[in-house]
Amino acid sequence: MTGRLRAAVARRLGVDARALAALRVALAGIVLVDLALRTRYLAAFYTDAGVYPRSLLVEQYGSLARLSVHALSGAAWVQALLFLATAAAALAMLAGYRTTLATLATGLLVGSLHYRNPLVLNSGDTLLRMLFLWAIFAPLGERWSVDALRSDSDARERVLGVATAGLLLQVVVVYTVNAVLKLRGELWLSGEAVRQVLELDMFTVLLGEMLSEYPAVVVAFDRLWLAMLTASVFLVVSTGWLRAGFAALFAAMHAGMLVSMQLAVFPLVSIAALLPFLPAKVWDRLPGWRAVPALRTFPLSEYAHRVEHALPVLALPALPAVVVRWKNRVAPALLAVLLAGLLVWNAATVGAVDVPEAGPVDGQPEPRWSMFAPTPVGTDYWVVAPGRLDSGGSVDAFHGGPVQWSEPPDVAGSYPSSRWRKYVANVRSADDQSVPDAFAGYLCTRWNERSEDELRSVSVFVVEQDVRSDDPPPTDRVTLANVSCSA
Template sequence: MTERGPMRAALARRLAVDRRALAAFRIALALVVLADLARRVPDARAFYTDGGVLPRSLLAALYPGYATASLHALSGALPFQLGLFALAAVAALALLVGYRTRLAAVVSLVLLVSLQLRNPLVLNSGDVLLRRLLFWGCLLPLGSRWAVDSGTRDSEPTDSVVGLATAGLLAQVVAVYATNAAVKLRADVWLRGDAVRYAFQLDHFTVGLGNAVAGWTPALRLAAWGWLALLVLSPLLVGLSGRARAALVGAFAAVHAGMLATMQLGVFPLVSLVALVPLLPGRVWDRVEARTAIPWRLPRRPRTPLTARVPPLERGARGLAACCLAALLVVNAVGLGLVGAPAGTPDQVTERSWDMFAPSPPLSTWWLVAPATLSSGERVDAITGEPFDASRPPEVAAVHGSAGWRKFFADAKWEPRLRESLARFLCARWNRSHDTGMRTVELWHVTERTDLDGPETVERDRLGSYRCGQT
């Protein structure tokens, strides 16, 4: 055997994904899609209708082309949006149980991208990663195990899958960590071990246990160095195998679980946990099957995949996977500045999607204040609906309500049209549910600059004053 043969075999083993890992990935992915839909339903009117903060006319003005590319932009009515939410939930449930799996994955991806295009102002890197994981899932046999579509184990020739699609999925996971590591290494704050201390001083992010551990200086310094070391070692998620890989995956999973318990980051921690599932080796799934009484193999005749019945589709899928894998590598190289972007490349392509708290965390906590005057002369906070109080809120993250609202408020600071739309929405929301009408609303951006060794300074920036009915 030539030297090239063993090297290719070793590479194939590291790029292979256990079919049971793909099944668990499918189930976890579907659950996150359902959770994402559930968290957006309460804000469906605010974020996705013409009566909300981003009507379709403003979407078209700020993001030309998005309105024509999004199914959710076909109507500005709330019932239409809720109908699409229900359709997305049905597709996610089909993906969950593995019924017509590839079709369910494609429909879920189309509806997710459509929803994200309808309001890009409420997204973070977790939303970006979610749609990319769904894309790679569309190219993989997610329904070959633990699914309505699957049959007995003997119906598949091998227990693992390897190819361009598995390489793309694993490369996507490693790219998130490796590019984040490359950016963080450029900042002294991470090398000094102060970055996590700064992050836990950001009251507009910290929730739950995050408020309790914010003062644990030695532990947070160790956490910064430990997380940076894990990020640097992230290529070993593919380079290692067996128990060593499982241990490294477990370390990353523990960090993301910690993020979930301490910070308000939307779906990012959950999506990151899902992304790690395909990296778990076969011995993990052997133990899962051995220690549970769940009938993992369903007694059904497996469906013949559409790509097997239509060979050109299989070739097309391989070509698409190859192109997207190449694009993934190039885009991340451009984002890191390793190669130059071609002239005319849109900013959305060259920007980094994985630079959370990199090269350094923000150095200030901020929140939006919206004092409003009612027709009775009473002053209320138009965001919370409570009597207006100019003092610092005890929980800034609670004022924002969600990661989506925090992201929108941050964007509104820089765009006057968003501020006008926000003021109009706040007036309409209050007047729709109260007898005493709202006459005017002001918007203020308050910044509390972090000083780890001294008092924090507060600055207030008046963004504008708006008269209800005339914004």
């Protein structure tokens, strides 16, 4: 009986080594894509001359700011070097070179980047950090890697451990918590929630704009997604092709989000998180790298050694023996405690368990995985930043050009990126007036550095529009900040 139970657990919490390799490639690729997207606004988001200087970070987050290497300097060139270091670590992880060390370095640098400016983060960033936490302790480099080519030992076909259980259960926790929260909202139960989300022009792009014209299809997607979330535990309970099909259905829904809404890297991270659920049957159907004509006779192992010897400066050191021993002996126990804490914490966020009075938080913890739950946001908004010039004229200091209060033709496109939209959302809800004032101050500095006709003052507004109102919906101007550019 015990043997059957162990075998059943192994089938459900073990992960194919090729799935772990695919996860490694996916996570490293996402980090590189995300870095490329963030680089466009490096000065705006990560320097003292930007919207969130380090003084404001320390004022708002205190000790949390000390977790960020990026917070050691407010200079743009230092941030650029850290971006390059993160990209180098991610490339090593992508290739599977010194995989554990590369994964650790990439994860730490990504976390540091996130903590430097929490105002531009969403649930996808949180999930990415959690995946890195488990990935550091999983053998991501046993297949499809430089480490595998350099190794004399045979790679395992299947891996079972606390880290693999964490990778799988983390995903189920995200979906289950989100399902519980959505089931508390009447709009999700009625099938109207997705339609309301797609009415938010600040999110909707591409396919989302088309889908909003077919309400029956949108309602069907709403109910299908809610049913999938509610049944997400079957991602772990099921095995074989049934598990693969269910994971593929989730991946398809996230792919739909990618081409329907501006959600930064959240859909990509969610798709990557589903890779460990794919069983051996799926990977067995895929051709190996030897099936590629150019690689059939290519001596990859020999080439890897040549590159390492030719470019020793790029050679990452191996983990010290004492670290390896600690990792193998102590890490599983610590990970088990962490996994138990993860499950209890998330259960507390939805009220499934009580928080002890002497616990580290007061009352019920904030759920991490709300994601349009229990009720989607019903307000669209865009930024207008009228500034007064020395010449006596006016300009929109955020967009450039004349001040326009009417709804933009493309609200989502009126934000430079989804990170900017998330930042504006946090500015809009900030309790500390110094946050929107810093935004307005940045607009002053940016404009005056680029134009001879300098700004005297800037005001920042969001124009709100209730998408649940009758057509045409009314708008409301909300003042966020008024600053003098000479102050």
